[in-house]
Amino acid sequence: MAIGVASGLQDKPWTDPSARPYVRIEGLSKSFGDVAAVTGVDLDIFRGEFFALLGASGCGKTTLLRMLAGFEEPSSGKIYIDGVDMAGIPPHRRPVNMMFQSYALFPHMTVAQNVAFGLQQERLPRREVADRVRQMLDLVQIGGLARRKPDQLSGGQRQRVALARSLAKRPKLVLLDEPLGALDRKLREQTQFELVNIQEKLETTFVVVTHDQEEAMTMASRICVMNAGMVEQVGTPHEIYEYPISRFVADFIGDANLFDGVVDATGTGSTRISSADVGDIVVEGGGAAAGAPVTVMVRPEKIQVLAPEAPDPGFNTGEGIVREIAYLGGMSVYHLELPSGKRIQLARANLMHTAETPIGWDDRVRFHWHPANGVPLLA
Amino acid sequence: MTGRKPWFALSLLVLGYLFLYSPIVSLVVYSFNESRLVTVWSGFSTRWYGALLQNHQLLGAAWLSVRVALMTATLSVVIGTLSAFALVRFGSFRGRTLFAGMTMAPLVMPDVITGLSLLLLFVAMEGVLGWPAGRGMTTIVIAHATFATAYVTVVVQSRLSQLDLSLEEAALDLGAPPWKVVAVITIPLIWPAMLAGWLLAFTLSFDDLVVASFTSGPGATTLPMEVFSSVRLGISPQINALATVFIVAVTAMVVLANQLTFRRRG
Numbered sequence: 001m002a003i004g005v006a007s008g009l010q011d012k013p014w015t016d017p018s019a020r021p022y023v024r025i026e027g028l029s030k031s032f033g034d035v036a037a038v039t040g041v042d043l044d045i046f047r048g049e050f051f052a053l054l055g056a057s058g059c060g061k062t063t064l065l066r067m068l069a070g071f072e073e074p075s076s077g078k079i080y081i082d083g084v085d086m087a088g089i090p091p092h093r094r095p096v097n098m099m100f101q102s103y104a105l106f107p108h109m110t111v112a113q114n115v116a117f118g119l120q121q122e123r124l125p126r127r128e129v130a131d132r133v134r135q136m137l138d139l140v141q142i143g144g145l146a147r148r149k150p151d152q153l154s155g156g157q158r159q160r161v162a163l164a165r166s167l168a169k170r171p172k173l174v175l176l177d178e179p180l181g182a183l184d185r186k187l188r189e190q191t192q193f194e195l196v197n198i199q200e201k202l203e204t205t206f207v208v209v210t211h212d213q214e215e216a217m218t219m220a221s222r223i224c225v226m227n228a229g230m231v232e233q234v235g236t237p238h239e240i241y242e243y244p245i246s247r248f249v250a251d252f253i254g255d256a257n258l259f260d261g262v263v264d265a266t267g268t269g270s271t272r273i274s275s276a277d278v279g280d281i282v283v284e285g286g287g288a289a290a291g292a293p294v295t296v297m298v299r300p301e302k303i304q305v306l307a308p309e310a311p312d313p314g315f316n317t318g319e320g321i322v323r324e325i326a327y328l329g330g331m332s333v334y335h336l337e338l339p340s341g342k343r344i345q346l347a348r349a350n351l352m353h354t355a356e357t358p359i360g361w362d363d364r365v366r367f368h369w370h371p372a373n374g375v376p377l378l379a
Numbered sequence: 380m381t382g383r384k385p386w387f388a389l390s391l392l393v394l395g396y397l398f399l400y401s402p403i404v405s406l407v408v409y410s411f412n413e414s415r416l417v418t419v420w421s422g423f424s425t426r427w428y429g430a431l432l433q434n435h436q437l438l439g440a441a442w443l444s445v446r447v448a449l450m451t452a453t454l455s456v457v458i459g460t461l462s463a464f465a466l467v468r469f470g471s472f473r474g475r476t477l478f479a480g481m482t483m484a485p486l487v488m489p490d491v492i493t494g495l496s497l498l499l500l501f502v503a504m505e506g507v508l509g510w511p512a513g514r515g516m517t518t519i520v521i522a523h524a525t526f527a528t529a530y531v532t533v534v535v536q537s538r539l540s541q542l543d544l545s546l547e548e549a550a551l552d553l554g555a556p557p558w559k560v561v562a563v564i565t566i567p568l569i570w571p572a573m574l575a576g577w578l579l580a581f582t583l584s585f586d587d588l589v590v591a592s593f594t595s596g597p598g599a600t601t602l603p604m605e606v607f608s609s610v611r612l613g614i615s616p617q618i619n620a621l622a623t624v625f626i627v628a629v630t631a632m633v634v635l636a637n638q639l640t641f642r643r644r645g
Contacts, residue, residue, distance in 0.1 A: 069552055090551070090557075098548075102543060104549035106564060107546075117555070118554055121553060169553065
């Protein structure tokens with residue numbers, strides 16, 4: 001295992017079976033009346049992680065976060081933080097601080113008083129509180145606003161106060177509910193990196209709830225994709241994007257072309273799948289039983305447009321007619337209609353001002369992709 | 380529209396204010412009247428203010444009314460705030476609709492019925508429990524608090540339901556125990572509503588005649604009762620003088636309260 005030199009924290013603790021998780025969630029469920037919000041969630045979160053709970057609204061991610069903070073009592077299952085069972089421990093006795101989606105700044109207190117609130121509950125000496133407040137405000141770069149009231153701040157400034165307040169007690173675990181949700185796009189992108197830098201500097205464990213997959217991909221060490229109260233997949237952004245384990249994850253993260261087919265033959269190290277859309281598809285890996293239904297997922301940028309004369313041997317190939325072109329500046333997305341009528345997407349980086357082989361509407365285009373880039377999905 | 384006929388809107392405003400305030404202004408003016416007759420102006424004088432200071436019956440009634448109103452307002456704010464919490468924070472508990480209805484019922488209950496039913500209750504209670512012994516200040520305060528509480532509940536409830544719950548959760552999350560969250564977050568944030576409720580309850584109690592008449596006993600005559608009975612025997616300008624004193628006091632209180640709120644905001 002690689003040990004991070006600067007941080008003293010393990011680099012990828014989730015790959016080490018002997019590593020002790022900082023937060024352990026076992027079989028956690030929560031229902032409100034007849035409605036199940038969270039069902040059977042098992043998760044291990046390690047010290048120093050930037051862990052993202054990602055899902056559409058209503059998928060249970062916020063309920064899960066609120067159970068960690070102690071605002072909701074689990075219907076069943078256990079939460080351990082640093083080895084301690086959290087059952088029955090009220091929010092004000094948990095070693096956890098939360099940053100609320102609405103920021104929840106106390107309107108009758110100044111910025112400094114807001115940040116100092118948690119420290120005062122620990123009965124720290126006044127001088128130390130003042131020092132710590134100054135440090136925190138400097139950390140989030142709003143040192144000059146200490147005497148303002150929340151209603152005299154912009155949205156971005158309030159977000160920083162809320163962050164400073166949740167970090168002031170130096171908790172080992174910080175929970176952030178849509179921390180950047182209320183910011184406009186430009187500010188959100190800047191703040192993403194800042195948040196990661198702060199998290200790395202403080203060596204704190206962050207658990208972030210977000211519905212924005214780009215945000216999760218940019219910031220998180222690992223992402224937990226949730227759907228209908230259940231965990232779909234947990235992995236690094238790279239794993240989640242390149243090797244989704246279900247149609248839901250493939251569809252939810254980025255764009256995906258999905259080819260339905262049936263396992264035709266299983267060889268060593270590769271499997272042939274017959275599909276109505278593009279004929280035979282070869283994917284890497286084996287083990288599936290012949291005749292089993294399977295879906296092959298290929299990302300749009302993994303499919304290359306091919307000069308008509310030279311298909312690469314061993315690649316999966318197909319042909320289609322360009323129906324839509326979306327020019328996005330840095331890249332263009334082409335929607336191709338296959339002979340079967342299915343539409344697929346294909347992305348191409350615009351490397352030169354003028355493309356060498358421009359593609360137009362209604363052009364007949366041949367394409368191919370490497371077998372390693374097709375991901376078989378069984379669910 | 381508004382720009383074309385400014386005189387029309389302005390004259391409506393003046394008429395409205397005249398309708399509302401000319402009786403009060405005439406009351407104040409006639410308190411400085413020399414004459415014994417309230418309707419005839421015979422010269423400026425402060426003699427009725429002097430006479431008021433000698434009128435122990437009237438001053439005693441005013442002092443009783445002030446004490447009743449103070450106690451009523453305080454009691455109503457305590458009970459009304461608690462019931463507002465129950466209505467806003469306890470979710471849809473069993474019997475919530477009934478509870479809400481019964482809390483609000485005194486708002487629409489005729490004073491005569493409130494007064495009579497409380498009188499019967501107090502008489503019955505005295506017979507069975509021996510308390511309250513006779514009618515007097517205690518029974519008036521209890522009776523006033525029954526309807527003033529409803530007003531406080533309404534005022535505090537609307538403020539409380541607008542309060543972002545995550546503010547209290549944030550305070551809990553930062554390590555404040557629940558009692559402290561109420562003391563340093565919730566109460567300071569609903570304080571304006573509680574103050575407004577207190578002032579409302581004070582006013583309601585202070586000018587109530589009907590309920591007080593039913594629930595008071597010998598030796599406990601509130602100011603409205605005193606004024607009402609003296610009017611029947613012919614009104615004295617002393618009452619004008621007393622009213623003027625109260626108008627000045629109330630105006631000063633409102634101005635002061637405004638000043639305090641604005642200073643805190645700045």
